[in-house]
Amino acid sequence: MIVVNNLTKVYKLSKKQMMEQRTKKNIKRAVNELSLTAKPGEIYGLLGPNGAGKTTALRCIATLLKPTQGDIKVCEFDTVKDSEKVRKKICFLTNEIKLDPQFSPKYMFNFFGKLHGQDDKTIQERREKLFNYFGIKEFEDKKIEELSTGMKQKASIAVSLVHDPDVVIFDEPTNGLDIVTARNVTDYLKLLKKEGKTVIISTHIMSEAEKLCDKIGIIINGNKVIDGSLEDILSSTHTEDLEDAFFELYKLHNKEEA
Numbered sequence: 001m002i003v004v005n006n007l008t009k010v011y012k013l014s015k016k017q018m019m020e021q022r023t024k025k026n027i028k029r030a031v032n033e034l035s036l037t038a039k040p041g042e043i044y045g046l047l048g049p050n051g052a053g054k055t056t057a058l059r060c061i062a063t064l065l066k067p068t069q070g071d072i073k074v075c076e077f078d079t080v081k082d083s084e085k086v087r088k089k090i091c092f093l094t095n096e097i098k099l100d101p102q103f104s105p106k107y108m109f110n111f112f113g114k115l116h117g118q119d120d121k122t123i124q125e126r127r128e129k130l131f132n133y134f135g136i137k138e139f140e141d142k143k144i145e146e147l148s149t150g151m152k153q154k155a156s157i158a159v160s161l162v163h164d165p166d167v168v169i170f171d172e173p174t175n176g177l178d179i180v181t182a183r184n185v186t187d188y189l190k191l192l193k194k195e196g197k198t199v200i201i202s203t204h205i206m207s208e209a210e211k212l213c214d215k216i217g218i219i220i221n222g223n224k225v226i227d228g229s230l231e232d233i234l235s236s237t238h239t240e241d242l243e244d245a246f247f248e249l250y251k252l253h254n255k256e257e258a
């Protein structure tokens with residue numbers, strides 16, 4: 001279970017960042033009073049344009065960043081006060097964290113299994129299950145640097161799941177993947193959901209959110225403008241599909257900001 005309560009995250013900007021972002025303000029409110037709940041057996045999708053605040057929100061949930069305001073509970077533990085306990089319950093995947101290119105998927109899997117305090121037998125069983133599922137076995141001994149983007153992403157996903165976490169936090173899990181590999185990953189997320197895990201992902205891909213997510217939260221300029229099931233979102237925006245709903249909301253809320 002993830003409960004985000006009024007999360008605000010403000011970054012301080014360096015002079016260089018102010019120049020790059022063409023702003024005179026030395027702060028950036030990346031997430032503004034965001035509240036959401038993701039339950040066990042549910043996939044929650046954060047949908048939003050570039051710079052909306054999706055990665056920032058997920059980093060706060062994963063204890064990598066401290067909220068400026070508000071609080072987050074993961075499996076009833078506070079992500080600031082009980083961050084160690086939260087870390088044991090979660091896995092976090094972002095396309096900016098890479099596996100060490102010098103080592104193989106098998107080596108990395110075993111390494112992270114030991115880091116999580118698992119015994120050799122458990123590690124081997126988990127590895128068999130995940131490597132078979134993602135088709136990693138045939139390249140499990142190759143160096144990460146020799147692998148394609150899709151192979152690397154599959155290996156990263158498998159390694160992140162080594163400790164069988166209750167809460168799965170994936171930032172754009174299918175980014176850069178071909179349609180076959182992307183399906184492989186989304187099917188696995190459905191399996192995790194069936195096992196009763198709590199899953200939260202971010203995505204730009206409308207069809208992915210439509211097909212995969214039980215609940216969708218749309219963020220624009222750090223503000224959650226709507227959340228609910230696909231049906232809820234379509235009926236409250238009077239639209240036929242998520243893309244149309246997204247553009248309706250974008251027109252409305254991007255204007256407010258300007």
Ligand SMILES: Nc1ncnc2c1ncn2[C@@H]1O[C@H](COP(=O)(O)OP(=O)(O)OP(=O)(O)O)[C@@H](O)[C@H]1O
Pocket residue numbers: 011012013017028029030048049050051052053054055056057
């Ligand atoms: N470390 C940082 N310091 C300053 N500003 C930051 C930092 N990280 C992100 N930002 C800014 O905060 C805002 C939200 O960024 P974030 O990465 O959370 O968006 P996102 O929704 O994940 O975007 P994308 O779809 O491009 O991944 C952006 O304006 C970004 O420039």
Ligand SMILES: [Mg+2]
Pocket residue numbers: 054055056171
């Ligand atoms: Mg992002």
